[in-house]
Amino acid sequence: MDVIGRYRLQSKIGAGAFATVWRGYDDDLDVDVAVKVLADNWASRADVRERFLSEARLMRRIASDRVVRVFDLGQLPDGRPYFVMDFVDGGSLAEVLSHGPLEPADALWWGADLARAVAALHDEGVVHRDITPANLLLRPSSGLESGGGTHRIVLADLGLAKRAAEASGLTQAVGTPSYMAPEQGRGDGGFDERADVYAVGAVTYALMTGRPPFVASSITDVLARDPDSNPPSLRPLLHDSIGEIDEILARTLAFRVGDRWNRADTLADRLEAEAYRLEQEAPLLAAQRTIFNDVDQVPTTVAQSPTQRRARRRWLYTSLPLLFLLAGTGAWYFVGR
Template sequence: MDVIGRYRLQSKIGAGAFATVWRGYDDDLDIDVAVKVLAENWASRTDVRERFLAEARMMRRIASDRVVRVFDLGQLPDGRPYFVMDHIGGGTLAEIIKRGPLNAADALWWGADLARAVAALHEEGVVHRDITPANLLLRPTRADSTGGGTHRIVLADLGLAKRVAEASGLTQAVGTPSYMAPEQGRESGGFDERADVYAIGAVTYALLTGRPPYVASSITDVLARDPDADPPSLRPWLGDSVGDIDAILARTLAYRVDERWQRADSLAERLEAEAYRVEQETPEPPVTAAAAASGEKEGTTVANRRRNWPVLLMLPVLLILAGVGGWFLSGR
């Protein structure tokens, strides 16, 4: 299959149980696209087909650049539906985590950015229900003032997403176990936006350590967790710089919903404040020969380049003062 509709397929981006996503090209608009196609083995299942189409319609209705945008919908000759989305070219957060733990400041900035993205989804009245590193795309943005690139997290794969009003009455256990809030594994009681808040904490923990706080292979593992136990301490990874990070994530990952952080936007503010604290208390990394040639400090990533902006803003002032000083001295 080389062409779907007017879109030329280039490579497979990923495949799941229900669908395959291809990277394609739209010659008419001269842009890269992502095309999601329902799997053949599910084509005859009306309920699966409707859920697939519901995902496309929901993504289309959400007016936020923090959610992948759908702009076309169609059907293959064999009857399988497909929809076309923006292609987000920066990879996924899962690829970053695979490289190993990030430094604390970078991990917290990414966690805060995720919380901002989730808050935007919640403002649209939608609960994601399956926030995992693999479902978090990185959108490259304009180069920053230091010459380096930056990225923003964009939410993808809304196949399990529901309107908040619907989620409160759901009883089916769904999600990815290692990032799933405990209430999502129960057969009664429903859930709300705080299930996504839990997932923000699990992803942030994985950024800090390279693994989620509770590695679970099934819903049984999720429900078997001790309700009164805090997640494993981050001190072995962060040492004395751990500060309030343990307490923040313990609250975010609380087993009981009422003890958890209640809103994604307020969690974002707290993570941002803690990221700034860590940056101020952490010595600047050494400069290697290779890093000096590229203008980067060793260990610097796109997330922590933002720390340089106060210095950059001061440079024009310092240059003016130096000029005034030189004029004054030459006049004497």
């Protein structure tokens, strides 16, 4: 399969149980695109086909640059539907996480940015239901937004997303267990936007530690959690700089819905405040440490974290006077002789 519609396929981006996503090129518009095609083994299932098309329609209706936008829809000769999206070229948060946990301040900045993206989705009246690092894409930014990072998080894969008004009536347990709110696992329809707030907390915790707060391989594991349990404390990682981070994440990841933050943007405010505090407290050399285990394996633009960029600027500003002094001393020595 080299061509779909007017789009030339270049490489496979990813494949799941229900669909495959290709990187393609639109010669008419002279832009890269992403083409999502329903898997052939599901083509005859009317319910799966309708869910696939519903995802495309929903993504098209959402008027936010924090959600991947759909701009074309079609059908292959064999009858399988496909839809065409903007190509987001910064990779995914899963790729970032594959290189190990981030510096704590960077993890909190990313968590806050994710919360802002989720808040934008909720403003459109939509609950995502499957927020995981693999479904979070990175788009280059101007660097002027909160946190000063080189990339912004964009939400993708809305295959499980629903209008908030419809979510309370859903009775099927869906999602990724380690990032799934407990009420989703019950499958009784009793969940709302706070299920996404939980997932934001789970992703943020994973960015800080390299693993989700409650590792679960099945919905049974999700439901078996002690309702009074909190995620493992981050004090061993942050020591005296823990601040309010444990409390914020414990509330975000509360088993009971009523104990969580009501809004994603409220969570974003708290995470941003803690990220800023950590940056102010962190020694300069610690802030300059690389956020990846092996930076040679990742794009340079992704490796430029908010903390690193600010650390480089602070190093430059503090080093310039010393450099000028050394240069002046050297000139005086040689001229004097």
